[in-house]
Amino acid sequence: MYILNSKQLKEADNATIKSKGITSISLMEHASILCFQWLHQRLQGQNIPIHVFCGIGNNGGDGLVIARHLLQHGYHVKCYVVNFSDKRTDEFLTNYNRLKELGEWPQIINGESDFPRVDFEDIVIDAIFGNGLTRNPKGFTKKLIQYINSTKVFSLAIDFPSGLFSDKSVNDKSTVLKAGHVLTFQTPKLAFLLPENKDYLNTWEVIDIGLDQEFIASLQPNIHYILKDDILQLYKTRNKWDHKGDLGHSLLIGGSFGKIGAISLASKAALKIGSGLVSIYLPKCGYSIVQTAIPEAMVEVDSDQVLTYFNFKTKATVIGVGPGMGTAEKTVKGFENFLKENQLPLVVDADAINILADQKELINFLPKNSILTPHPKELERLIGVWENDFDKLNKTIEFSIKHQIIVVIKDAHTVIIDKENLYVNSTGNPALATAGSGDVLTGIITGLIAQKYEPLNAAILGVYLHGKTADIAIEETGYETFTASNILDYLADAILDLFKENHTEENNASETVNEEK
Numbered sequence: 001m002y003i004l005n006s007k008q009l010k011e012a013d014n015a016t017i018k019s020k021g022i023t024s025i026s027l028m029e030h031a032s033i034l035c036f037q038w039l040h041q042r043l044q045g046q047n048i049p050i051h052v053f054c055g056i057g058n059n060g061g062d063g064l065v066i067a068r069h070l071l072q073h074g075y076h077v078k079c080y081v082v083n084f085s086d087k088r089t090d091e092f093l094t095n096y097n098r099l100k101e102l103g104e105w106p107q108i109i110n111g112e113s114d115f116p117r118v119d120f121e122d123i124v125i126d127a128i129f130g131n132g133l134t135r136n137p138k139g140f141t142k143k144l145i146q147y148i149n150s151t152k153v154f155s156l157a158i159d160f161p162s163g164l165f166s167d168k169s170v171n172d173k174s175t176v177l178k179a180g181h182v183l184t185f186q187t188p189k190l191a192f193l194l195p196e197n198k199d200y201l202n203t204w205e206v207i208d209i210g211l212d213q214e215f216i217a218s219l220q221p222n223i224h225y226i227l228k229d230d231i232l233q234l235y236k237t238r239n240k241w242d243h244k245g246d247l248g249h250s251l252l253i254g255g256s257f258g259k260i261g262a263i264s265l266a267s268k269a270a271l272k273i274g275s276g277l278v279s280i281y282l283p284k285c286g287y288s289i290v291q292t293a294i295p296e297a298m299v300e301v302d303s304d305q306v307l308t309y310f311n312f313k314t315k316a317t318v319i320g321v322g323p324g325m326g327t328a329e330k331t332v333k334g335f336e337n338f339l340k341e342n343q344l345p346l347v348v349d350a351d352a353i354n355i356l357a358d359q360k361e362l363i364n365f366l367p368k369n370s371i372l373t374p375h376p377k378e379l380e381r382l383i384g385v386w387e388n389d390f391d392k393l394n395k396t397i398e399f400s401i402k403h404q405i406i407v408v409i410k411d412a413h414t415v416i417i418d419k420e421n422l423y424v425n426s427t428g429n430p431a432l433a434t435a436g437s438g439d440v441l442t443g444i445i446t447g448l449i450a451q452k453y454e455p456l457n458a459a460i461l462g463v464y465l466h467g468k469t470a471d472i473a474i475e476e477t478g479y480e481t482f483t484a485s486n487i488l489d490y491l492a493d494a495i496l497d498l499f500k501e502n503h504t505e506e507n508n509a510s511e512t513v514n515e516e517k
C-alpha cells in the first residue's frame, strides 16, 4: 500500500473529483459518512455527549458533516467552530449552512472564555486541522488543544490528530491533540509510523474513501506500507524439481567467546527460512556448540576465541556477517581484509556495522545492494546524529544512494531504505524487543537471498515474516516469555498465514501504536 504525502493527497483528491465527475462536497460527504458510520456502529445510539470541534478548512467541513449525521440519528451532539481564521473554505461553508438548516447553530470559539466543559466520560471528535496544517497551532487554538488533552477524554481524530504534520516534525509537543483513535483517509501517514510521534496517537486505521487508484499509482509514490498483499506478490513458491543446490548456500560469519549464541541463532534462521545449505564460520571455541545445536549446518573454524583470519573455503551464494563477532583488534583487521576480497552479496549486522561505522572508508568495499541492518544506535554511529525522524530518514536515503546499499532501520516500524524508496513494515510488536531477535533477522534475510530473492525483496519479506511471528505468537506466549528462539518456532505459522483469508483489519491498514494504553 502506498503512503502519500500531503501534496500527493491533495492531488489525488482533485484527480478523483475530475475522473469520477463528482464534486468536492460529495467527496467530503462520502468520507465523513464513513467516519459517522464507524462511530455509529460502536455507539449504537448511546446517549453520550459528543463534542465535535471543527476548524474552518475542509477538516472542519468533515466535522460538520459528521455532526449533522450524528444529530439526524438522535445523538447528543455539541458542535463548535474553532474560529482561528476567517478564511473558511467553500466546503466548510456549505456544510455549515446545512447544519444550520437542521436548526443546529454551532458555537463559535473565539477565545478561552468560549471553551466548553468537556468531561472525561464524553467523546471528542477532532476535526480542527487535517492535511492542510502548515504551522504550529497558536493562541487560543493551542490552548484549546491543551485543554482537551488535560481532560483525558477519548478523542476520535479525523484524518490527523490536529497539530500533527504530515511530512515534517512537530517542534512544540504541546500543540498536538492526543488522539485515542485516528480515522485517516485513503493511506496511512508517514508521521503515524515514526517513533517521535508515539505520544500523539493510540490507534489508527485507514478509511478507504475511493480515491482514484490509477492516478495514485501514476504519482509513483516512493513510500510504501507493507501489508500481506504486497508480500504475496514477492513470495516465491517452490518447484517440484527444486534441488537443495537450487536453494542456495548461506554462509554465516560471526561469534566470539561468550557470543556463540548470536551466530548460532542467525544460522538456524537461515536454515529455517529455507536456505538449501548453511555453513558457519566462527572461532574454534564455538565448534562443538554449533555442531551440536545445528546438526544440519556445516562448520569451519578460525582462531580460538575471536575471528581473525577469515580464511574459509566454503563457496557460498551469500554471506551474513556480524552477529556476536565482537570488535577485537584482530577481528577488525581480518574483517577489513575479508571485505577487500569479497565479491558475494552481504548482509551486514551488529559488530560488523560498528566496524564500518568506525572505519567509514570500508563501506566502499561493500558490494552493490548489500544490506545493513542497524538498530537506531548503530545507525547513529553510521550516519551521525539526526535532528528528528524525518531528518533521520533523509540522511539514510542519502547514505543509501551514496553507497548503493540497502539499509534496514530496525524499530517498532522497521523501515527498509533502498535509495529514495522507503518500505515501512506493518508487522511486529514489543515481544521482539528481546536478545537475539536481530541475529535471527540477519539469518532470515541471508537465507532468502540464498534462495534467489533480490536483496531488497529479501529484506522486505524477511522483516515482515520476522514481525509476523511475534504477532501470531503473543496469543500464546504473551510479550514477556517470547524469545528469539520463538521467532524460529513461529516462522512456519508466519509463512502459512500468508495464504489464509485476509481478516478485515489486514485489508484495511490499522494498528495499535501504544500497547500499554
Ligand SMILES: NC(=O)C1=CN([C@@H]2O[C@H](COP(=O)(O)OP(=O)(O)OC[C@H]3O[C@@H](n4cnc5c(N)ncnc54)[C@H](O)[C@@H]3O)[C@@H](O)[C@H]2O)[C@@H](O)CC1
Residues within 6 Å of the ligand: 013, 024, 025, 027, 028, 029, 031, 032, 055, 056, 057, 058, 059, 060, 062, 084, 085, 089, 128, 129, 130, 131, 132, 133, 134, 135, 136, 137, 138, 158, 159, 160, 185
Ligand atoms: N475534497 C477534499 O479535498 C477532501 C478533503 N478532506 C478533508 O480536508 C482536509 C484538508 O483540508 P484543508 O486543506 O482545508 O486543510 P485543514 O482543514 O487541515 O486546515 C485548515 C486551514 O488552516 C490553515 N492553517 C494551517 N495551519 C494553521 C495554523 N497553525 N493556524 C491557523 N491556520 C492554519 C490552512 O491554510 C488550511 O487552509 C483533510 O485532512 C480532510 O479532512 C476530506 O473531506 C476528503 C475530501
Ligand SMILES: [K+]
Residues within 6 Å of the ligand: 059, 126, 127, 128, 129, 130, 157, 158, 159, 160, 161, 162
Ligand atoms: K483532525
